[in-house]
Amino acid sequence: MNLQFKLVTRLFLCVLAINLAACGGSSNSGSAQQGLSGQPAQPFLPGERLQLEAFSSSYTGVSYPLRVYLPQNRIANKRYPVIYVLDAEWRFDTIADSLDDNKMAVILVGVENYVDEGYKHREAYSQWPLAQDYFDFIRKELAVEIEARYPVEQSDRTIMGHSYTGLFVGLALLMDDPQQPFFHRHVSFDGSFWAHTETTSQLIDDRRGQSSTLKSRTILVGANGKVGNVLYVREFDEQLTRANFAQLDTTYLEYKQEHIPVVAYSVDEVLNALYRE
Secondary structure (H helix, E strand, C coil): HHHEEEEEEEHCCCCCHHHHHHHHHCCCCCCCCCCCCCCCEEEEEECCEEEEEECCCCCCCCEEEEEEEEECCCCCCCCCEEEEEEHHHHHHHHHHHHHHHCCCCCCEECCCCCCHHHHHHHHCCCCCHHHHHHHHHHHHHHHHHHHCCCCCCEEEEEEEEEEEHHHHHHHHHHHHCCCCCCEEEEEEEEHHHHHHHHHHHHHHHHHHHHCEEEEEEEEEEEECHHHHHHHHHHHHHHHHHHHHCEEEEEEEEEEECCCCCHHHHHHHHHHHHHHHC
């Protein structure tokens, strides 16, 4: 009798569990597949942040410490947009925090600086002509290694920099291959375009002579506080506008902020503009 009672009870509980699951499945079947935005309904998890070994460049002759942010919600066989952010010892966590806050599944590669007295290497290799060597290091050495290890979508690369490396981002836009550009999005935070205005202007003219098409989504941020490069950022934006490149999608953003804090202040708006449909 006791055994029969246990069997009946177990059968009743199983039927109840099946009915409850069916009710839950009926009401949430849509959200189990995707949310209202079309994204997976599973909670977004903050990305992994890894410190890698320093990478030695044959183009510049020095080594650069590296950091990587990887989305936690990675899907097998899926590739992700990538941002290469320069000055990573100062900017990596700011950008990674914003990716977390905005629930963006993007790989972030942080390139720290070679540290010498007064960061002279950073200053020199952000300007013409040594910027060519730094650009080759990123494209031909660093990216080859990174993209062999991580699931990068090679048709959606961004380069991002601030101050001197913001100037470098502008030069990278002009130095890239006109037919098959390596980078597809460019973000310059309060770039130091004052460093060589005539050279930059000539590089724009030279690039226009190569091709009237410059395919990029470019975001230029200017800081118009007491300390900032806003006048020179505006001029660079105006020069690009006058060049009238086809397929160049430029967004100019200006903030009443100082040169250093403008990155953290603007980064959320920048990332949303960068990846808008």
